[in-house]
Amino acid sequence: MSECKATPPPLTGTLALYQTSPIPLPYFESNGSHPNKLVFIPGLTDTMGVVPYLPRLAQTLDKIGYSLVQFVKCSDLGGFGTSSLEGDAQEIAQLVEHLKSRDTAPCTGKLVVMGHSTGCQDVIQLLSRDRALSSTKPGSLIHIDGGICQAPVSDYEFFKHSLDSNPLGQQQWAESQSLLDKGKPSALLSREHVAPVPASTHGRGPGNSEVALNPAFTAYRFASLNGPNGDDDFFSTNLPDERVQEVLQPALSRASLLMLLGEEDEYVPTKANVPAMTERWHRVLHSDRFHTAFIPKASHKVDNESAQVFLCNTVSAFLQDLH
Numbered sequence: 277m278s279e280c281k282a283t284p285p286p287l288t289g290t291l292a293l294y295q296t297s298p299i300p301l302p303y304f305e306s307n308g309s310h311p312n313k314l315v316f317i318p319g320l321t322d323t324m325g326v327v328p329y330l331p332r333l334a335q336t337l338d339k340i341g342y343s344l345v346q347f348v349k350c351s352d353l354g355g356f357g358t359s360s361l362e363g364d365a366q367e368i369a370q371l372v373e374h375l376k377s378r379d380t381a382p383c384t385g386k387l388v389v390m391g392h393s394t395g396c397q398d399v400i401q402l403l404s405r406d407r408a409l410s411s412t413k414p415g416s417l418i419h420i421d422g423g424i425c426q427a428p429v430s431d432y433e434f435f436k437h438s439l440d441s442n443p444l445g446q447q448q449w450a451e452s453q454s455l456l457d458k459g460k461p462s463a464l465l466s467r468e469h470v471a472p473v474p475a476s477t478h479g480r481g482p483g484n485s486e487v488a489l490n491p492a493f494t495a496y497r498f499a500s501l502n503g504p505n506g507d508d509d510f511f512s513t514n515l516p517d518e519r520v521q522e523v524l525q526p527a528l529s530r531a532s533l534l535m536l537l538g539e540e541d542e543y544v545p546t547k548a549n550v551p552a553m554t555e556r557w558h559r560v561l562h563s564d565r566f567h568t569a570f571i572p573k574a575s576h577k578v579d580n581e582s583a584q585v586f587l588c589n590t591v592s593a594f595l596q597d598l599h
Contacts, residue, residue: 282579285331287344294347294374295367303347303371306334311385312342313375314595317368319393319427321488323352327392328577329584336588340596341385347371354491356394357498358464361401361507368398369407372418386598388422388531390591393543393576394501396425397510403527421598423527424591426536427576429543430512435502437545444469448498455495465493513548520560532565534594536587538574567594 289306304324305313314337318327324346334344349367351359368389375383391399403423409416439445448465455463470490474481500506509515510523527533535557537550544550554568569590574583 282328284325284328287325287331287334289343294371299350301348301350301367301370303345303374305346306344307338308343308381310338310341310343311383312340312595313345313383313385313387314342314424314591315345315347315368315371315375315387315389317349317364317389317391317395317398318346318352319391319395320356320431321353321491322392322395324348328579329587332584333588333591336592337595340592342388342595345371345375354487354489357491357493359497360500361397364398365402365404365407368402369418370410372420373409376418386421386595387419388424388595388598389420390424390426391428393427393429394431394508396428397508399423399425400510400523400527403530405526406530420531422532422534422594424534424536424594426578426587427538427541427543428511428535429541429576430509431501432504432506432509433512433545433548434543445502448493449502452493452495452498452502456499461494461496463495465495465498467492513545513550513553517556517560520557524557524561524566528561528563528566532594532598533567534591535566535568536571536590537568538571538576538578538583540573541576543576 287304287306289304290308291302291304293300294303295301316327316330318324330344330346337344349364351364372387372389375387389399389402391397400423403420407418409418435445439449451465455461455465470486474483474486500508503509504512505519515523524533535554537554557568558566571578571583571586571590573580574587578584578587
């Protein structure tokens with residue numbers, strides 16, 4: 277949910293719908309003629325096209341027979357506050373099925389999902405259980421070859437370490453806990469801190485950006501994102517071994533995984549020992565299908581050009597090693 281430091285170059289491709297019901301949702305593909313697809317899942321407050329390394333990644337993928345697929349899901353921008361990981365996963369599964377079954381240039385090769393930031397939780401949630409194909413005979417399952425997590429950091433740890441200087445967060449946490457104690461997980465937190473209409477100067481202003489920057493939250497999702505052991509708490513550095521196994525092993529049993537961590541990720545707590553965490557992941561999971569890499573000079577969104585090159589080369593190598 278960090279800002280873009282520079283405007284990414286434009287991408288060309290094809291825009292279409294991956295579902296028409298219960299709500300029409302679009303996707304954008306860089307080169308639909310390729311047999312292999314990489315589906316990209318952005319983070320909180322993001323949507324299609326806002327992660328700066330995507331144009332370079334699309335060029336890299338093009339060289340190895342992959343297209344880059346971006347899509348709109350209901351939780352994009354400010355929708356995440358009233359959504360859930362499982363809801364995201366169901367929409368991504370619909371996109372995957374569409375890519376594999378569409379009439380024109382369907383995916384006949386590998387299909388890999390890649391998440392950025394909280395999109396990493398979506399990758400793990402998607403792969404954590406079998407997902408049925410809706411358009412074929414009963415018992416058929418969606419197959420995904422790999423999952424990539426770029427900036428798999430803990431929303432809970434970031435919230436916890438910023439709480440002392442975040443009085444609004446303190447208020448929202450207390451309110452979410454009160455509502456959950458009353459058995460009201462779907463109740464919305466107070467929005468009194470957000471103006472109903474944005475201020476205007478000569479007819480210009482921030483627009484509806486507060487919808488994404490200060491979104492409506494259900495008690496459930498606020499606690500899930502910002503509390504320990506919530507449904508979103510996949511990557512906290514202090515997770516016990518049993519929780520690491522519980523979170524990552526089901527996904528790893530269905531697809532190879534690559535974790536990409538930035539050397540200068542501003543959302544990682546300064547005292548966090550990330551190398552020790554990744555070593556523990558490897559020890560607990562003990563699988564040759566589980567891979568990690570540190571990206572030198574990489575911020576959360578990987579703004580640095582040399583870091584982008586490193587990321588793209590690492591992703592390319594992972595994809596080409598899939599069997």
